[in-house]
């Protein structure tokens with residue numbers, strides 16, 4: 001079973017408490033591996049923990065890492081137990097053309113150093129909590145914001161109408177208006193009505209304040225306020 005600790009492109013969805021823990025019990029019973037995809041959630045972004053799976057109190061058998069690992073440089077990794085890695089040593093040659101590239105590995109090490117030296121996980125926690133709280137305040141003023149969710153700097157705003165139906169057109173409008181105002185955001189989820197907020201981990205409280213001012217401006221525009 002493969003999972004993202006917070007479902008990202010599916011609409012920034014958090015799993016119910018204990019869901020994964022209960023899954024793990026069933027998987028263990030039938031000897032099925034649990035694989036955590038930390039491509040988006042890993043490396044301190046969720047704030048409280050370094051890895052997203054730690055939010056769920058489970059230890060996956062395999063963890064896959066990518067994108068933020070090289071902060072723009074292409075590198076990915078698979079982490080697993082010794083027992084699992086030995087299964088690949090079965091006589092068939094397992095290789096990867098660019099695997100173990102020393103330049104890429106140095107870059108990934110430096111990314112880890114930056115996260116540690118600049119306390120970026122702590123920043124994700126502090127700034128993310130502040131931002132989530134401000135977004136919640138915004139949702140009280142604008143009922144179109146049906147839900148504010150996520151952890152650290154991995155947040156989502158769900159836009160809905162009076163009957164809680166998805167507001168994809170307004171989500172698209174918001175994203176385009178924010179782009180005109182200099183802020184890149186995107187809409188996602190199966191109904192395309194969730195605004196993803198996943199800024200760089202250096203995003204500050206000051207940056208969050210500017211973001212809120214601009215969001216307030218767009219939410220007050222006629223198109224956003226109309227039925």
Ligand SMILES: Cc1ncc(COP(=O)(O)O)c(C=O)c1O
Pocket residue numbers: 004008037039040066067076
């Ligand atoms: C959650 C998640 N997993 C996996 C991938 C695939 O990563 P890669 O392009 O490094 O194979 C992506 C890419 O967008 C992703 O967002």
